[in-house]
Amino acid sequence: MSEDGKTLDLLFGKCAACGGLSFPANAYGCATCGEPDLETIAVPGCGKLLAFTTLYAPPLPSIELPQGVGEIEIADGIVEEAMVDAHGVEMTPGLELIAMPKPTKDDPEKFDLVFVPEGAA
Amino acid sequence: MSTLKGKRPVYVVGIGIDPYSFPTERPFVELGLSAVRTALADCGAQWPQVESAYVGTSSIGMAVGRVMFRHLGSTGLAVTQVENASASGSSAFRMACLDVASGVSDICLAVGVDKTGDGKRAASKDGLEGLSPTRAIPAVRFALLADRYCKTYGVDPVVLAQVAVKNHGNAAKNPFAQFRKERTIESVMGSTRIVGDITQQQCCPRGEGAAAAIVVSEEGLKRLGLSGDRAVRVAASVSTSETVGTPTKPSMIEIVRHSTEAVLAEAGVTPKDLDMIELHDAFSIEELLYTECMGICGEGQAGDYLMSGATQIGGECAVNASGGLIGMGHPIGPTGLGQVCEITRQMRGEAEGRQHPNTKTALAHMVGLGTIAVGHVLVKD
Numbered sequence: 050m051s052e053d054g055k056t057l058d059l060l061f062g063k064c065a066a067c068g069g070l071s072f073p074a075n076a077y078g079c080a081t082c083g084e085p086d087l088e089t090i091a092v093p094g095c096g097k098l099l100a101f102t103t104l105y106a107p108p109l110p111s112i113e114l115p116q117g118v119g120e121i122e123i124a125d126g127i128v129e130e131a132m133v134d135a136h137g138v139e140m141t142p143g144l145e146l147i148a149m150p151k152p153t154k155d156d157p158e159k160f161d162l163v164f165v166p167e168g169a170a
Numbered sequence: 171m172s173t174l175k176g177k178r179p180v181y182v183v184g185i186g187i188d189p190y191s192f193p194t195e196r197p198f199v200e201l202g203l204s205a206v207r208t209a210l211a212d213c214g215a216q217w218p219q220v221e222s223a224y225v226g227t228s229s230i231g232m233a234v235g236r237v238m239f240r241h242l243g244s245t246g247l248a249v250t251q252v253e254n255a256s257a258s259g260s261s262a263f264r265m266a267c268l269d270v271a272s273g274v275s276d277i278c279l280a281v282g283v284d285k286t287g288d289g290k291r292a293a294s295k296d297g298l299e300g301l302s303p304t305r306a307i308p309a310v311r312f313a314l315l316a317d318r319y320c321k322t323y324g325v326d327p328v329v330l331a332q333v334a335v336k337n338h339g340n341a342a343k344n345p346f347a348q349f350r351k352e353r354t355i356e357s358v359m360g361s362t363r364i365v366g367d368i369t370q371q372q373c374c375p376r377g378e379g380a381a382a383a384i385v386v387s388e389e390g391l392k393r394l395g396l397s398g399d400r401a402v403r404v405a406a407s408v409s410t411s412e413t414v415g416t417p418t419k420p421s422m423i424e425i426v427r428h429s430t431e432a433v434l435a436e437a438g439v440t441p442k443d444l445d446m447i448e449l450h451d452a453f454s455i456e457e458l459l460y461t462e463c464m465g466i467c468g469e470g471q472a473g474d475y476l477m478s479g480a481t482q483i484g485g486e487c488a489v490n491a492s493g494g495l496i497g498m499g500h501p502i503g504p505t506g507l508g509q510v511c512e513i514t515r516q517m518r519g520e521a522e523g524r525q526h527p528n529t530k531t532a533l534a535h536m537v538g539l540g541t542i543a544v545g546h547v548l549v550k551d
Contacts, residue, residue: 080414100321104310104365105362116304126417128416129300131302162302
């Protein structure tokens, strides 16, 4: 959880050799140069939407369908797939998104990470 | 004449397929032996003449080869199991080709055999957490690529469905295919929506089956007393793995682009020389993305190219004349070898009911979980 108590930070591994970022932070080495020494850094969880789709099937035990899914650039050059809740906003490429916690379907004490449009955070 | 890796020429002389199907109670041994015995009979080889074997499989278990081969006679041949996800069969074929090209063997078998497994992947056991539970669903990744492609080039999603209409149509004419039914555009578009614009009939089925190919050197041709009339030469073999993608160049597309460029260069041919391609269309969007990045048509033009009929049997470059993964099926271990069987059959003029005319140069290309790519160029001299 970030300092605002609402949004989420993302943890990256920063390479001691080339300075490149790897995700997640506990990667076993730098994705670019292979250096094993990675420093964990927390970055506010935000990203730029590259593509969006909606999953209708197959059922997943932990999430309710349909569920939006995005391809999101979460740091310079790092693209990850993540769940997206559109909140009525049109999902156009380039849209800025924020990482938020979302209670899981079966256990409200547990959270999934979901990205939402900046204004809906 | 180009030769594989600049070494000895390699020829496919025997092919065999046990038709792909939905899961049955048949033991894998029965499926595999059916394909191997057909391949042996196809080239008149006797089992003791086979010096080495590579077995592509993903879900059966350890040491599949000997469990099958003991029923052919215990010759003591070298047996190696190969697992490379969807590219397992292609990788087994590559190993067999390299065995022959390098002089280790003169007569070598590649066989793919699989039953439907649990589909568990190493990527879900690496101790690292991704952001989304959906990352284990391949269809999601391809639906995201479809969204990007359709928005970038203004492509109507109905074009995705046309890929499935073509490939189901080809499979309907293929006696080895899992699906044997032509589909209309209404049927494809109206089938259950899976993710984004991808419907059920635009996805490959899960299933089982077996496919085999016997590859030989020129010495092997002599030993088998073959004239070479029905032999197909393997002009090039390339295997690559994923590199780090960028937001504008997704690794899943770049791996296909680079492996195809490399295998065509090794064969000394250009995309325009290809009469036929068998490629990994686990989901309809892949065929559009790959025909473009393989250089068969220009950027953003795959839809128009498809709709022009150029990729149909009888068109400029038949793509997935077998029915592809969507129509013929995708039992994993056999799939890449099934492509080699289809191309060989087409080059011999033996693809009854779905013959693509004058097939001289063709590409067989598979992708394993978006991380491995294996390509072969086959040539009928």
